[in-house]
Structure formats: structure tokens, C-alpha cells
Amino acid sequence: MYTQALDIPQQSADKGPRVVENPEYQAEFDARIDAGGYIEAKDWMPEAYRKTLIRQISQHAHSEIVGMLPEGNWITRAPTLKRKAILLAKVQDEGGHGLYLYAAAETLGVSRDELLEALHSGRAKYSSIFNYPTLTWADIGVIGWLVDGAAIMNQIPLCKCSYGPYARAMVRICKEESFHQRQGYDLLLAMMKGTEEQREMVQDAVNRWWWPSIMMFGPHDKDSVHSGQSARWGIKRISNDDLRQKFVDATVEQAKVLGVTMPDPELKWNAERGHHDFGAIDWDEFWNVVNGHGQGNVDRLAARVKAWEDGAWVREAALEHERKRAAREHQAA
């Protein structure tokens, strides 16, 4: 769902087949990128392009599956059967996004198991938005509205990114995300029409999620380590700050309809710029959470590792059964 972490370096280089650099191929590759064409899995590509994509796509995939946890926290407590079904379907969609994205990363010569190992060992990053806790049912609506909303802004440009398998996965993902965003907003509208306590929950959730949501667009353009090269390669089409501004402008109007206020006294329309101004982002908070010191970092990763370790006997059994079945088939033939 979320690509905030795409500019975040990993602690070690991605593994994969070595590609000999070749000036002739490089010229062909550059020409195709410049013409706005797609690079496919079997095409030659520079090693750095391949590594950047593996890092970005796998961080995105990890974000999807870690992202199942904060929302999954409310599935068993959903207030109505309809809301429970919507939330389950949404979290299931996120699992599906994880699958497409791991599959897209696999086209670059890395296995899902290797990528998961990098996640579980803490080497790989995922979107740090998921290290924030979901404290009330309103968080489910606010995640849909703000977090999915920010993710969509980030991801629509990726539908036209230069790597074909990633671009095609993103087309499907974006369609589902915009549905999730509408469902989240609808949940909040229902709560805002309800009791005083329900409205209080919504405002509290907005207060907690607003700043983390606008941090999802990543560091300011002047501080973004990968953005220049990624733009050159057609992986990144619009800058972090431009996307963030677009998100703020769109969201302020939606907040008015909803009847909530954003926790930013400096947020106001600037007629001269034709955009909303907003207060300074607390980047210390952002980097603290990215670097493992958010409220949920330890618990989220522990939950993923536990699921993986608890499931080891199941995966081993499936492999062993398949070996036995193949041996029996071979013997019968």
C-alpha cells in the first residue's frame, strides 16, 4: 500500500546475479527510458537500476504485509458485520498487493524467501507509518482516508514507472487503494454523524495520524538521497514535496466536509501560491521511527517473525509431502 520508505537505504547491498556493464546496452537502455518506454524482466539493465528496484519494490511489498497488522488489530472488534467484512476484504487486498509486489521483485532475480529474510533480520525497511498504533475504531477510518490517501498520491506516478512488471502491479494496486480510501472516509462520515464520543475518537485519530501521513512522502527534495537518480531512471516521476503539497491541498477540503480540524495551527490557504501552507515537519520524529524507535517497531517486526517461525513446520510439511508424492509418482511410472 505504501511507498514512503522507498528512499530509505538498507544496511547491506541486495544480492543477485552479476551483470557485466556494457556501454552499448547502456545506450540502448538510456534511449528507451528517455523515450518513455518500459524495461521488461528479460531486458538488459544496469546493476544499480536493478538493485534500486529490488530495494524499492521489496520495501513496498514488506509495507503491505506489515501493514496488515495495525488494521488487523481491529478485525475481531469491528462494530458491525458489514464493517467487519469491509475491513477483512481490505486487509486481504493488502496481502494480495504484497503478493504481486514480491512477484514483481522476483522478476529481478531475487526470491521471496530472501526478501523475507531481509525483513525479519531487520536489514530491509518497510513504511514506518505502520509503526504507529491503532488505538480506536476511528483509526481504521483515518488510515483509509489519510494513509491510503497519501499512498495513492505516491503510487499513481508509479503506474507509469519505467519497469514494466512494477508499473503493471501498481495499476491494480492503485485501483484497490482508491476504493479503500473511499471506504475509510465513509466510515468516518458515519462516526461523525454519531455520538459525541464517536466524534472525539475521530478527531483524536486525525490528531495522531496527520503528521505521520504527510511524512509518508519522504524527506524534502533537497534532502532526498535517491530521488535524483530515480527520476533519471523513470522510477520516480514527481518529487516528494510536490506530492506532499498535492495531498495537503486535497485533504484540507475533505476535512472540512468531515468536520475535523488538522493539528497544525499554521495550516492555511496561501492565495499567492495557490496552495495551502503548513507547519514544519518534525523530521527527528520521522527518523526516530525509521531507525527503529517508534512505538510499534519492535512489536510489528516480532509479529511478522513469530508468524514466520510458527509456520515453519507447515512449510516444511508441504515440501516434504510434495517430495513424497513425486517419489510415489516416479515409482508408479
Added chain:
Amino acid sequence: MTQQTPNPAHIEYVTRIGDNALILGQRMSEWCGHAPVLEEDMALANMSLDLIGQARMLLTHAGKLEGKGRDEDQLAFLRIEMHYRNLTLCELPNADFGRTMVRNFLFASFQVLLWERLLASSDTELAAIAAKSLKEARYHAQHAGDWVVRLGDGTAESHERTQAALDYLWPYTAEFFAANPTDEAIAAAAIGPAWSELEAAWEAAVVPVLNEATLTVPARTPFKSYGKFGRHSEHLGHLLSEMQYLQRTYPGAQW
């Protein structure tokens, strides 16, 4: 079948089938995000969604039969424990993936037979729900049956875990076929089959798969459970306190 006056046996019967789907759907949803592989996260969420969808249709129907204006959510979230009518098997904790799969297999195989018979129910609404749900139950039985075979005939550890799951769950399956006067009234009105008619067919469906999984089918014991008659295990109360939390904490709120 159009009800002139509420028929308590009819309401009770539809509620039971609805509660089975509701409570097992709730249990299965606990897996979301915690399964052994991503594909199973999705499969379990999908099957949970199927069951919650069935529960919505059935509880809505039960509410209409009852005629007191209770909708699916009032029935799902605002009854007291002894008014739930699900099979005890559905409320037991998930435990490991092996027990989850064995339970799904035993239950879905039963649901397949029930939906097949309900296609011809004199309650046309129930027959329509059966037609939709039968396809889902067949998939659930196939999915879980495949896993039971893989796990039973996998490694020594998986065999041991799966046999333990079967030994634990098997006694609860006697409840599938237990009957009280409600069931006699239902069979007499051709709303649904007598449970005893399903027992042989259910064994014929599950035993070959358990054999293929190299599992030993446990012998029947005197153990009895009574969830469908309203006497549950200790586990249901905890499940309900979680599931009912928002509805109970904010009475009358709309969501």
C-alpha cells in the same frame, strides 16, 4: 415458506446455521496477518469473509422470521452467550495451523452436506442462501482437505500435530448429529434434513481423506458438547467479549 406466525423451531434452526458461520468466521479472521505463508493469509481471510457473508444472510433471515425488528447486527452483537446456537467446534480456539485446517475440513465437509440438502428446503429463502453458500463450502472443504493430507502425510512433526488436532476435535463432531425437538419439527416441516441422515455421508466424505493423510480416525467416546442447544464451552465468552466490545461499550451508536 411464508411465516404467518413466528415458528420458534424455524427461527432457532436458521439461527444455529447462522451462528456456526458467524463464530467460525470470527475465529478464522484472527489468522489475518499471522498465517504460515502469505497465500494462506489470503485464503483464510477469504474463507472468513465467505462465512461472515453467510452469517449476514442467515441472521437477517432469522430476524425476519422472528418479526421483532432485530437485524443482523443486533443478533450478531447483542445477544447473551446462552442465546448463541453455534456448534461448540466453531468456537474452540484456533491453536496452530494444523488444528485450524482439521477443524475447517471437518466443519466444511458437514456444511457441504447440509447446504446440498437445504437446496430443497421448503423455506425458499434458506434454499437460496444454500445455493450460494454450497459453492463456498465446497471450496473450503477442498482447501482444508488438501492441507490435512499435506500435514498428515508430511513430516513426523506435522503428522504428530495433525493427529493431535484430530484427536482433540473429533469428539466435538458428535454434536453435528445430535437432535432435540427443534430438529424433529424442522425435519417434519421439510425445512431441513434430520441430522442423523447426514452422519453416514459425512463419515464417507471425511474418512478417506483422513486415511490418505495417514491419520488414525479416533473412536467415538461418551464425550458430549451442547453449543447448538445454548450450552457452550468456556471459550465462547471470551470470543464474544472481544467481538461485542464496541456495540456493548457504545449502546445505540451507529457505525
